[in-house]
Ligand code: HEC
């Protein structure tokens with residue numbers, strides 16, 4: 001299609017245009033027949049009529065669906081800003097951004113639109129930048145035409161020939177570094193008739209970040225080229241930082257609403273196993289293109305790629321958006337959330353109905369053998385601290401993090417936890433019985449589920465002694481008799 005070239009006299013041109021529009025109208029009808037399908041039609045020769053300024057939004061917001069049905073001239077003004085921002089609590093990073101945030105502004109246009117792109121590089125910036133939009137048919141996706149020094153603006157134009165959801169990114173050397181610092185975003189090219197209506201649309205982009213300090217190390221962190229080359233990120237996040245869209249900043253939906261997520265992966269290195277815990281994608285525009293897949297659990301999104309996923313929220317609760325390469329979620333920050341509010345439908349999901357004792361055959365005998373327990377021995381503080389450290393790192397650190405800082409919006413901190421301080425059982429009940437439902441820790445709300453952890457009294461005493469002294473600055477030992485008091489019907 002794009003190779004099509006033609007020469008003709010101006011008298012023939014008129015007829016030709018009529019002919020093309022006839023093809024186009026037929027093509028549109030076909031699109032309507034094939035409901036929901038993306039089609040890149042032969043729109044190359046259609047003239048844009050009328051001029052508009054594109055609405056640009058920051059994640060997780062998406063510009064409103066476009067009402068017009070014939071091509072327009074669309075002006076896009078995007079400004080590159082280099083700025084320090086929050087990567088995680090207490091961790092800052094110098095981001096390079098398209099419009100001030102990571103990901104960059106969401107751009108929404110329609111196939112056939114003529115886009116006049118203005119890329120400005122803020123005078124306070126230190127580096128030249130440019131933009132490669134994967135929606136552009138042309139050298140470097142616009143990169144060559146848009147290379148811009150600080151304090152300058154470049155202008156170039158392109159026609160949107162292909163429908164789909166496309167990544168854009170900076171392509172200035174060293175390209176990997178510009179992308180690793182956050183220079184990417186999404187541009188949606190809608191089919192002429194638009195996308196089917198849904199209740200809510202959101203914008204989510206995954207990215208991996210490489211810092212000189214390890215995950216959670218406080219202060220301003222600098223880009224680490226060695227880690228980037230080894231493809232070993234310290235952070236893998238949605239929408240630019242740990243917890244950007246969790247807790248209070250979660251995306252909000254009502255029970256019964258349909259949701260469309262425009263998802264991108266800026267990379268620079270990792271492919272995302274994109275998954276929403278507790279939902280099934282009713283529909284996926286595979287790789288952000290024409291191909292529709294249905295009833296999908298996890299979809300692959302490569303760096304420089306995208307996906308459009310759609311689902312209906314039938315059950316209330318918090319949906320956790322993750323990269324199912326799951327250490328990235330629990331240990332590197334790849335978590336975003338959608339809060340679904342409203343009444344539950346027990347036909348869809350019951351919640352826990354019963355908790356029965358489970359005794360596999362033969363386990364009664366094992367129980368009796370196990371009952372011959374050694375006498376309770378108490379240990380001195382130093383010994384409990386040493387044992388507790390290792391046992392904490394094996395049993396708790398996956399969620400609360402090695403240094404006890406937790407994960408914003410998901411796992412509460414143990415460092416200086418006022419919640420733990422207030423527990424008369426010294427926290428024993430939390431480990432023995434687990435914990436769920438809304439709690440406040442140091443002024444932040446958490447509403448997750450901590451499972452009961454299978455540990456003996458001695459191990460619980462070790463871990464809590466370590467947690468309380470080391471993280472929460474609560475002096476004193478937790479003894480085996482503290483633990484057994486709670487186990488035998490205390491709190
Ligand atoms: C699977 C993840 C997970 C594991 C493993 C886990 N926790 Fe938790 N923990 C949570 C969640 C989630 C909450 C918050 C529950 C809520 O919102 O009601 C929590 C809450 C707590 C709290 C109370 C809140 C606070 O910050 O003071 C303490 C104390 C705690 N956990 C200690 C531990 C200890 C000690 C271990 C290891 C023995 C452990 N947890 C293992 C997920 C986990």
Ligand SMILES: [Cu+2]
Nearest residue numbers: 129170172178
């Ligand atoms: Cu750049």
